[in-house]
Amino acid sequence: MTAQPLLPAQVSGLTRRFGSFIALDNVSFSIAPGETVALLGRNGAGKSTLIGCLMGFLMADSGSIKIFGEDVVDLPRSARSRTGFVPQTMSGFGTFRVRQLIDYISAFYENVSDPDPQLMQWADLDPNKYVRALSGGQKQRLAIVLAMQHKPDFLVLDEPVASLDPHARRDFMNLLNDYRRRQNASILISSHILSDLERLCSRLLFVRQGRVVLDTPTEIFHAETRTLTHPDPQRLLEAFPADLQILMSRPDGFLVHGYRDHFALPQETLISVPDFEDAFLEITAPPSGDVPR
Incomplete structure (x- = not known):
């Protein structure tokens, strides 16, 4: 061996x-x-x-x-x-x-x-x-x-x-x-x-x-990190699969990691690929509070 x-x-x-x-x-x-x-x-x-x-x-x-x-x-x-x-x-x-x-x-x-x-x-x-x-x-x-x-x-x-x-x-x-x-x-x-x-x-x-909040290959980061917005963020949140990682919450939605194209999300959900610098600023920002699951 x-x-x-x-x-x-x-x-x-x-x-x-x-x-x-x-x-x-x-x-x-x-x-x-x-x-x-x-x-x-x-x-x-x-x-x-x-x-x-x-x-x-x-x-x-x-x-x-x-x-x-x-x-x-x-x-x-x-x-x-x-x-x-x-x-x-x-x-x-x-x-x-x-x-x-x-x-x-x-x-x-x-x-x-x-x-x-x-x-x-x-x-x-x-x-x-x-x-x-x-x-x-x-x-x-x-x-x-x-x-x-x-x-x-x-x-x-x-x-x-x-x-x-x-x-x-x-x-x-x-x-x-x-x-x-x-x-x-x-x-x-x-x-x-x-x-x-x-x-x-x-x-x-x-x-x-002082904590590691995300550890991922660069290629996977770009493939699976998305900004998801919806007129009703709570409804969007309730549709998330359990293994989707919420990196940051915002008034109109979430920055997430682990996104897949086959996810069933509510109508009117807007899906966008974040700029790397914008994603960095959100991921590393002090948390504003716990996200309810």
Whole structure:
């Protein structure tokens, strides 16, 4: 029997509090080899806390995280060397020159060759320049090089393109997709540039107030997410099948996931395909109250 590959990430019942504030509430999901997963949510939804726990920077109050089958609390070097992390902003290391820092970080990994020439060409950094003299965009490109130079199997990116100009951002997203295909790498990426995530990611993980509210393949999201409106929303609601997920209620209807063309809905029901950004805003909005079923 062929052994199944280890999951790059497996999160089970993760809860993290800051005092009385619950930043993550019983979060569970896994990431398979070769998947590119978008972590979607508004500011304060828990995305950065989740990434911090995944990378071992923050300790969970309960639940577990396994990276390539190993507990993140005591992650061995062999598993850690298979991961890469790009923070939202790069800080420190100001007294290093660019090439010195690349060499210094590479020493923490086994059998690291020179960084990918395509990656270095994209970064376009002066190897002799001090890190403290780099612009914000240059520092971000350096952070990406440092995270990817050892060719990780699992790459976590927290707002990686926030400091990049549109040209550099477009080229990086193309480079990232090429890297995933070549390495069969798994990627978890958080970004507020929704168009990038919609094109790149094979799966969407929506987080609202510390909870996962929708976890679905991108293709299924587009095929089964609909806006349903009716002059009598209560009558429309009563016609819904039990497995239809209501993502958000509105005065004239609902945003739903799991829609099928064969559903028997009341006459006068209007069915529309929501714009991705509009759907994001509704799915991640604080709930206005429970929807009666």
